Amino acid sequence: MRPEIDRRMLEALVCPLTQATLHYDAERQELISRPARLAYPIRAGIPILLEAEARALD
Template identity: 70%
Template sequence: MTNQQEGRGRRLDPKLLEILVCPLTKTSLDYDAERQELISRAAGLAYPIRDGIPIMLPDEARKLDQK
């Protein structure tokens, strides 16, 4: 199993998802389990989750219009 496959098998703790907000907009986030990202629709950004840890840095986020 590759690291990417292992990451896809992980689930984000629902309690963590309840308290995390976008650092730019302070709005709630949507969890994309397949891509292992937290989506901020308000900011138009997708924050990566690496090894089960959300990386909540805008510089590390992917713009939603990018693949």
């Protein structure tokens, strides 16, 4: 079972590289930065907003 993500917290988070709004992908448990073309993981309900941990988007 996946931990619940606080929607208010998600609204306050931005991409650390571009300061753009992040989009929540509930299925993959990631926060997507379209301008940076990166997907930041969410582990145990905690967003990991580190470029080194992000997955590059095709």
